[in-house]
Amino acid sequence: MGAAYRVASELALQPEVDYPNSPFFLGPEAPCRFEAEVFNCVVRGEIPKQIDGTYYRCMPDHLWAPLYDDDVFINGDGAIDAVRIKDGHADFKQKFVRTERFTIERAARRAVFGKYRNRYTDDIRVKHKIHSTANTHVIYFEKQLLALKEDSLPYAMNPDTLETKGVYDFHGQYTSPTFTAHPKIDPHTGELITMGYEAKGDMTTDVAYFLFDKTGKKLEECWINTPYVGMMHDMAATDKWIVFILTPLAGVPLDLLKQGHKHFAWDENKPLTFGILPRRDAKPQDVKWFHYKNAFYGHSGNAFDGEDGCVYLDSPLTYMNKFWFFPPIGEDMHRAKSAQRPMRDPVSHYVRWKFDPNATDLYVEPEELVNVNGEMPKVDPRYETKPYNFVFLAMTDPEAEEAPAGGIYNAIAKCNINDGTYEYWSAGINIALHEVAFVPRFPEAPEADGYLISVVNRHDKLLTDIVILDTADMAKGPVAIIELPFRLRNGIHGSWVDQEDLPGEDFVKP
Template sequence: MPFPATLDYMGLNKPVGQEVSIKGLKPSEGTIPADVRGAFFRAVPDPQFEPFFVPDTALSDDGMISRVLFNEDGTVDYDIKYVQTPRWKAEHDAGRRLFGRYRNPYTNDPSVEGVEGTVSNTTPIWHAGTLLMTKEDGPAMRIDPATLDTIGAYDFGGALKSKTMTAHVRVDPETKEMFVYGYEADGLCSKTMSYWWTDAQGKLVREQFFEAPFCSLVHDFTITQDHAIFPLQPTTADLEIVKDKGPHWVHKPDLEYHLGVMPRYGDVSDIRWFKGPKGVSSFHMMNAFTTPDGKVHMDHHVTDTIAFPHIQADSGINVPPSMLGGGFQRWTVDLSSDSDTVEVTPLGPPGDMPRIAKKDEGRNYSIGYYCSMDPQMKGPPVMGGVVGAMFSALLRKDFVTGAISGYNLPPAHGMSETVHVASSEPGHEGWLVAIVDHELGPDRYEHAVWIWNAGDLPAGPVTKIPIPTRMRPQVHGWWVPMAEYRTATAA
């Protein structure tokens, strides 16, 4: 059976379905900076089998864990394997797709009733020497960082009670604690959320449950040194609709975006809910910080409505990517006031996939980076990724001066999210590393790892390392320095 002729399975999104191992790759341009030694883990959706529910979404595709390993000798190894979730195993054994509509178990083949349905295709997470692959609709899956083999579902030694774990955790750079949440934490379409944190060794310290104002697609959250922030966008789930084999998510243009703010180490009974603009959407937070005047500031990428085509279709919305509006914004709430409103401050042009230096997590910071689109592109964007078009620009925001600088990719090039690599040189901003795809013609692509000096994006990449195999776009990635990687893989 062929895959559907939709954006989710055409062009750069054409399924590859291959586990690959390539050793000893070398740069075609420039040299790899000495700081860039370690593992760049990537989450890559890639389906084993064609869907039987059409239209489908790439968000339903099986997860693959990819590793770009920058060796001490200056060579690079590339490896990718399927995450063998219970769903992957059931479908692999059957030789066909058994799970139906996106996140709707009532449309599945009866043979997989009760089988965990997460595909673990969104974010690789590294903490305390443990590598996890995550998607927010189920448990994390632990991966062997050396072999990339799947070890199994991970519940923090049996301590975690939440049925779900976010794909976006936050790690404090000083305490090394990891802060985590899960939504639909006790069941499908539930308003119940879970919030927990671990110590530096990965041991779960405290898990708490609370009821959100509505069941929201809470894709990301963020922390400050004093607070945890839960962003509820107005994309909601209704169990009766799901039972009727309808969509899991419907976007509500007339519903306010909600922010829940609580003390980072406090009790969930202390959450205060604030209301932002109606109908807006945001999936990724760059950072947040608390100031001495009692204000909490959150920087994120906002669109005027939901960006995902399948959710738009299920919500009766039809807004192309070029018309989504919004931009990079700072939202501020005042904890010293009785007001429940959000102050919105524009920061920059639209974009997504934000990145900061790990040392700045939860702090009042000066520099951030994100992907965007070249406003003067010569030719159409490279089609691919979960929203249908790849990014064509990389931006640097200076929060001290307000300046924005960046780099526009050449025509027919697209990029995925970067990772930031710290520099050993005092005063150096470090490096940004990403996979860049070049469209050579119909269904013809070449792929390479590009490295930029984070403090001088307009100068262009300092290094390019070709990867000679067909690659599908990633969702998110994680950088692990070589010392941490070697310690974990030698254990």
């Protein structure tokens, strides 16, 4: 061992950056803690000239060691990545969202906010401040980015400079303190469909639904109540209906929250639950709740209205608690049986749910569409809210003898939902692949014909790439690889924005 390394290993870290000895904070997931700008990234291969726009991505990154060693990665500060692609070249920016939490902790040079969604563990001086880390998703609406975290309102950002503009409340029209991580923007009308859960405070069953037109004018607001308190990470929308998804990651009793418990705990006695509500002229009494058995729902693929008057929702379905870090009350997150792979059922598959607004039997069974162990579904956005034929999934390579690094996904699949077939590209066992963005080959291209963009974490060399795949030949692998000279952590969600929709400012202005 070299002298310099030996000395460094013997010196204690300063407390504010002494991170827990946990997989959430070690190795490829060690905090990055930087902002960056790379002009003219190194590119291997050739970026198709048709790709003209920006891929935005959200990454949780703890700037400071958490106050509690059992805190989770989804409590990290939100860093927004932007990859501007034009004329076969790529430029990169990363900047933290200047949330109220970010600015307070930066001034203090340490963490003062407590556990994920538990204000009772905060420093008493900040418990009533805005809790958002703005770290889960980033979308484009009203010529600005909205960085999202479902416990608070969005933060608006400049799409070129990534400067934070401030909290966005739809010009004073949004009346809930919470906002979903997955609002839907109807590509056919430009309307934004959204909701907030626990909308009257911690562990309340209140949900607020909103519809805004493309200029940000409020068209609908309706408050409903759920059968129980639980995580409602995603939602879905059709032309006529809204679908709410209530996952049995149940909110813990308020007295446990006040004692410092994590906000959610898997409840094996609660069903996966769905609510449908008319998209327009909705009234609280119009909501209808359907239920399935105990299972995990992460993200929606697509939803549409059937000619039979029923509502159809397609999604991955998982038969274990994928958010293992929220175990049942009283159980250890590393040993809980609820997070173990099932012995008989598939771990996960892509399924279709059917909800009949006139049904009297409210139990629903899903129909399998594609037998793959995958998540982070993405459809051609031109077909959102409409019948469609293809979905893209991040998945586990079904032919790999070894699991991917860290138990995350290492392949990307293009799936035909009509016959269950799929083709995919596998990146190998030391690679972590993430959610994709889809770019059509040209505006009138057939469905799912175009390019996929995904961030790839190279665990083998602790660096990060951005890959571009041609959907016409998935198995061939990337047609271009954009290399970054540093490592990024696992991200969560992101959005592609065409250049013609951006405000036209200079992304690479000196």
